[in-house]
Amino acid sequence: MASYLVSIATFAGIYAILTLGLNVMWGLTGMINLGLAGFFAVGAYASALVTTALGAPIWLGFATSAVAAALAGAVLTASTLRLRGDYLAIVTLGFAELVRLIASNEIWLTRGTDGISGIPGPLRGALSPADFNLLYFGLVVLGAGAVLVLTQRIAFSPFGRVLRSIRDDDGVAAVAGKHVARFKIAAFALGSAILGLAGAFYAHYTSYIAPDIFRPLITIYIFLALTAGGTGNGVGALVGALIVMAILEGTRFLAAEIPGLSGVQTAALREFTIGAALIVIMRVRPRGLIPEPVPMLGPATGGGREARP
């Protein structure tokens, strides 16, 4: 039971990192990314390949995963910069599918649907499995904490203020003399790098990755986490990740309790719950459990945009 809880908590931490990455794009800058699973996969594969095929140390794998995902993010944003946000939605959704195609078919590189196994973990050989899991949980907590501190610092820096102004009205930001395109690329690349890091955390923890793990459903989990916790708010992102993990694991037990359902049906019921939960939360609590703090500058006028879920 203890080892189960530790592993669930570790996955929750990885989801939290993903949610913080999405928060930089969607929460702070208002740029959509419907291909989160693709960036997660790019990070996982980059780190796994560098450490297994090239035998590089694990820290180098993490660095590679962040750089690879950031590059992918920068290229995708650059291709849609002048267009409405809807185009970025389409391109990122397509990107995630392309990543899955490549991961499934470039067998010489990714071993296709067999996946890559034997990905090294820090001190995996030297520790007992239980101790390794505890150590890794600590690392994930440290990683998520570091990303949280970093993104919160950024959010309240001048750079973060520009991002929020772009989110609320990029015309105004441009009139204020901000180079909107450059800020958008930087924000998306930063968010992508965080998603990539989450991929590396995943790969080195489970030691096995395959294309099937990076299903589009992950994108829904992460949007659910961010929306439930509070878009634009780093602490909310952490809370949201815990909520999603609780729903995922809770429904696993609940669905098993319903008699007369086949395995496919319980799986379908759980996935339905996730999709429906996101819709319900968007409807009833569009600002999340912990809404983004509104900076108080003079009297609140109630002007500007309505709360965005």
Added chain:
Amino acid sequence: MAAQIAQLIVNGLITGALLALPTIGFTTVFAVLRFPNFALASHVTIGAFAGYVANVSLGLPIVASVLVAFAVAGASGAATDEWVLKPLRPYGALTAAIASIALTVALENVVRFSFGNELRAYDVPLYRDWRFLGVRLGPQQVENGLLAAAAVAALFAFLRFTRIGKAMRAVADNPTLASIKGIDADLVGRLVAFVAMGLAGVGGMLVGLNSSIDPLTGFRVILSVFAGAVVGGLGSVPGAVVGALVVGIGEELSLVVWDPTYRSAFGFLAILLVLTFRPRGLLGERAY
């Protein structure tokens, strides 16, 4: 080689004709309701399964089953738009887009819950392929292509000649002006959701007639649908037809270069190319 290329182009034309239906649906919703409705994928699947129930369980002929696919997918499209997506549209197009992804997951799993994951095939007789100058053509393929063409023709006539079709074009063109003229944008929105998702459902059934269906049928065509809509110009109905044909033929011709598993990568490349060099697409106007 010439015969092989000709074969790929013929296959591509038929694939493109089938793709045109969901692509028109996607682009029409974008033009009138002004957001990308990714839930289209699940309505493609719902139409395919509704047609399957009509055809296999109830024993209806193909043409009647296609009408059932249209009605059921259209009804589920209009109902979910009304109750799920419409209340979220005031928050912005991107928020509605996210909700539409969640809706896809939910609806796809309703289908999975009811029918399971196994592949299902329609009840269609097998015919020997025709051959002209080394090009093979199945009678069923031709029938599917003709059905798709008929649906597209009916839609164009509907938009061009009927009062409500004109109202739809008016709202797409300029909602403020349309409301001044007394056009009920709400009603038009509901009708658009019905017709668009109905067409998507017909597309799903026709695609399934060529092979088989399962809960992921819609998801598999969605990248090609986006590509067709973007290539033709998001928001343009004639553009959707042209774009779908370009993507259909392009996907088939790309098989000369790479493995069939990479067929859908063509769509992604086409999207990137068009967005880089001609963002409003071949026939579209609004992109900025």
